[in-house]
Amino acid sequence: MSKSTHEIEVEIRNPEGLHMRPAMLFVDLANSFDSDISVRHQDVCADAKSIMQMTMLAATCGTRLKVTAVGPDAGQAIQALRGLVENKFADDSQASVSEKEGSV
């Protein structure tokens, strides 16, 4: 299969930003693809397959990230990751509820 490069810009819309749990979901999803995937926020570029590097992006709510995939399944990877971000990581409401519970 031939290599291709796909790139999109996404906006983080969770009020809590890209904190560790959503970042982990992102990393897990990225790891399910063969392509090399990177995420850029201003001058910081992170390997999308590394939780350490992804947490270094400090992507708050409203942050725009550039996601680049290079490899045989780059197109699918970008589609899947875009879906995750646009769905606010399906984590948002649940996270805020459980964090509230945890704080009582």
Added chain:
Amino acid sequence: MKLADIVCFKAIVAQLNSNKRDDVISELVKSLVDRQKMKGVDAKNLAKAVVKRENEASTGIGKGVAVPHVKHESVTEPVAVVGCSQQGIDFASLDKQPVYSVVLLLSPTANPDKHLQAMETIFKNLQKDDFRRFLRQAQTAEAIIEAIKDADEDDS
């Protein structure tokens, strides 16, 4: 943001008593609440909240480090504490290896952006091989503080 801005030096535990995850969390939260003189904060409740968060997804991110954390209403500013264990702690880490260095972070519920900045600072430094190695070798609070200051200087 620098590590020295968030880590409470007085609360550092250079040799953790326990090698059990939940006990380590309690020990670090208690040290932080006591030394940081956090008023009106129930250390037990706070530790419970950290454990609950930890059970949802391990913060043992590999390479012998873990970053347990929670956002809590009783916390006013992000504050962290470092604890080290010579024996290693089972943190259900991603790489299934024991954890030797723990950076525990407490953040206010009200300011998620500050929490992210604090996490960024912690992770940026834990990425450094030297910092992890110095933490791992440290057996006194002084050695840990020195490692933190060196890591901070690296950035400037």
